[in-house]
Amino acid sequence: MPRFFVNDTEEFGKTAVIRGRDAEHIRVLRLRPGEAMTICDGRGTDYRCRLVRSDKDEAEAEILEVVPCPGEPSVKVRIFCGLPKGDKTDYIIQKCVEAGASEIVFFDSERVIQRTDGVSKKLERWNRISEEAAKQSGRGIIPTVSWMPGFGQMLKEATECDSALFMYETGKRKALSEALKDAKELNTAAIITGPEGGFEPSEAEAARQTGAHICSMGARILRCETAPVVALTSLMFASGNLE
Amino acid sequence: MPRFFVNDTEEFGKTAVIRGRDAEHIRVLRLRPGEAMTICDGRGTDYRCRLVRSDKDEAEAEILEVVPCPGEPSVKVRIFCGLPKGDKTDYIIQKCVEAGASEIVFFDSERVIQRTDGVSKKLERWNRISEEAAKQSGRGIIPTVSWMPGFGQMLKEATECDSALFMYETGKRKALSEALKDAKELNTAAIITGPEGGFEPSEAEAARQTGAHICSMGARILRCETAPVVALTSLMFASGNLE
Numbered sequence: 001m002p003r004f005f006v007n008d009t010e011e012f013g014k015t016a017v018i019r020g021r022d023a024e025h026i027r028v029l030r031l032r033p034g035e036a037m038t039i040c041d042g043r044g045t046d047y048r049c050r051l052v053r054s055d056k057d058e059a060e061a062e063i064l065e066v067v068p069c070p071g072e073p074s075v076k077v078r079i080f081c082g083l084p085k086g087d088k089t090d091y092i093i094q095k096c097v098e099a100g101a102s103e104i105v106f107f108d109s110e111r112v113i114q115r116t117d118g119v120s121k122k123l124e125r126w127n128r129i130s131e132e133a134a135k136q137s138g139r140g141i142i143p144t145v146s147w148m149p150g151f152g153q154m155l156k157e158a159t160e161c162d163s164a165l166f167m168y169e170t171g172k173r174k175a176l177s178e179a180l181k182d183a184k185e186l187n188t189a190a191i192i193t194g195p196e197g198g199f200e201p202s203e204a205e206a207a208r209q210t211g212a213h214i215c216s217m218g219a220r221i222l223r224c225e226t227a228p229v230v231a232l233t234s235l236m237f238a239s240g241n242l243e
Numbered sequence: 244m245p246r247f248f249v250n251d252t253e254e255f256g257k258t259a260v261i262r263g264r265d266a267e268h269i270r271v272l273r274l275r276p277g278e279a280m281t282i283c284d285g286r287g288t289d290y291r292c293r294l295v296r297s298d299k300d301e302a303e304a305e306i307l308e309v310v311p312c313p314g315e316p317s318v319k320v321r322i323f324c325g326l327p328k329g330d331k332t333d334y335i336i337q338k339c340v341e342a343g344a345s346e347i348v349f350f351d352s353e354r355v356i357q358r359t360d361g362v363s364k365k366l367e368r369w370n371r372i373s374e375e376a377a378k379q380s381g382r383g384i385i386p387t388v389s390w391m392p393g394f395g396q397m398l399k400e401a402t403e404c405d406s407a408l409f410m411y412e413t414g415k416r417k418a419l420s421e422a423l424k425d426a427k428e429l430n431t432a433a434i435i436t437g438p439e440g441g442f443e444p445s446e447a448e449a450a451r452q453t454g455a456h457i458c459s460m461g462a463r464i465l466r467c468e469t470a471p472v473v474a475l476t477s478l479m480f481a482s483g484n485l486e
Contacts, residue, residue, distance in 0.1 A: 070462035071461075071462045071463045071464075073461075095469055095472075098463060098464075098465055098466060098469050099463075099465075099469070099473060100463060136464065136466070137463045137464045137465065137466075138462060138463055138464050139463065175485075175486030176480070176485050176486060177480065177483065177485065177486055178486075216486060217485050217486075218314075218316075218479075218484060218485045218486055219313035219314045219381060220314045220341060220342070220343060220380045220381055220382065221314075221341075221379065221380045221381050222341055222342075222380065223341060223379070223380075226338055226341050226342070229338075229472065229473075229476075230342060230472075230476050230485070233472075233473050233476040233477060233480075234476060234477075234480040234485060236461075237419070237420065237476075237477040237480055237481065238480065240420065241461060242418075242419050242420065242460050242461045242473070242477060243418030243419060243420055243421070243459060243460075243461055
């Protein structure tokens with residue numbers, strides 16, 4: 001079913017009026033009066049509707065039912081990734097939104113090799129990828145994508161979650177299953193993964209001292225764009241959000 | 244550590260001699276005498292070596308230790324995917340090999356929209372993607388990628404595994420966690436996912452009657468190239484292969 005995000009749902013009564021880009025989109029999709037569609041307020045609530053009329057600037061839909069979005073997981077997971085090279089960012093955004101992330105933050109760290117001076121110009125595109133993935137996968141929010149230059153600031157924010165999982169490839173670590181054994185009780189969680197070269201030992205030590213779980217995902221070496229998706233999927237599975 | 248697959252390990256004594264493409268590759272990587280490397284027989288055994296000499300046609304390495312490859316999971320998982328469009332195949336191969344699949348099979352089904360007449364020409368490239376991903380992620384085998392035109396044949400092979408999980412989007416289904424509750428006891432498993440449009444109800448019914456578990460992965464709609472990775476990761480997590 002086509003899905004649209006509309007910020008301004010305050011005027012909604014028995015009908016919903018859609019303007020701007022989404023009205024245009026409804027016309028492009030050639031939705032016809034009578035067809036089913038879902039409007040989401042981007043804060044987890046779905047308005048199940050039937051289209052009444054649609055023209056270039058405006059569409060109107062009859063609201064049949066207002067329900068919590070079934071696609072929203074019970075745990076809010078913030079994904080923190082060391083900025084990777086090239087378009088791996090796009091892949092991380094799309095897959096993590098599908099898999100249920102609530103937010104994606106790229107950060108700078110010692111081994112980041114991608115230039116960071118042009119990052120702010122990419123934010124608009126990154127957030128558009130998130131919106132597209134949220135629509136396609138039936139999410140109730142559009143996860144925000146942002147950039148955080150400071151590693152210390154990133155650790156501080158991540159460890160404010162109920163649990164912060166720092167993925168690291170060597171040394172003393174917890175098995176992911178051990179770190180996730182109480183996953184069903186989490187309201188918020190953070191997953192932290194490195195750039196192509198992983199983390200410096202000093203960064204892992206800082207994470208440990210800030211209170212993050214230093215985690216292993218086994219002996220297979222995951223690419224930097226695969227690791228957040230695998231960790232997030234494990235968390236979603238362990239917390240009962242893949243049923 | 245650089246990793247090479249060598250089929251013919253029978254002649255290995257205290258040293259291993261590498262010829263052909265891998266000898267060339269060692270030279271390209273500019274490995275120097277004394278440097279560590281791993282040679283894998285592609286059947287789960289790792290030879291941990293130190294390079295002795297390397298030229299254009301041949302390299303020789305001293306074998307220090309022979310060990311089971313730590314990157315091989317305890318369960319052999321065959322991935323069966325309805326053939327998707329374009330290069331989504333490449334993504335599925337790369338990510339499933341990283342995540343621990345033992346084999347990837349693309350099959351034809353009612354809703355496959357990709358043309359299937361040129362598939363056999365792609366097999367070589369698909370298997371090369373698998374080999375690259377196996378080297379990079381530290382696998383002990385190179386998972387085979389193949390093509391199976393018959394849906395019935397695919398179901399028969401899949402259900403010969405200890406457990407066959409058929410991912411389906413509607414109707415009566417088991418939660419993935421329920422289907423995976425004895426995952427630690429599995430020696431073999433099959434994961435079956437559809438092409439872009441999913442499966443026909445008759446296909447799901449055939450899977451049910453052949454003995455597959457009809458499974459749900461929750462309310463979020465996963466792209467056809469994401470679903471096998473999410474299902475495989477869940478299986479690896481549940482079977483203790485992500486620790």
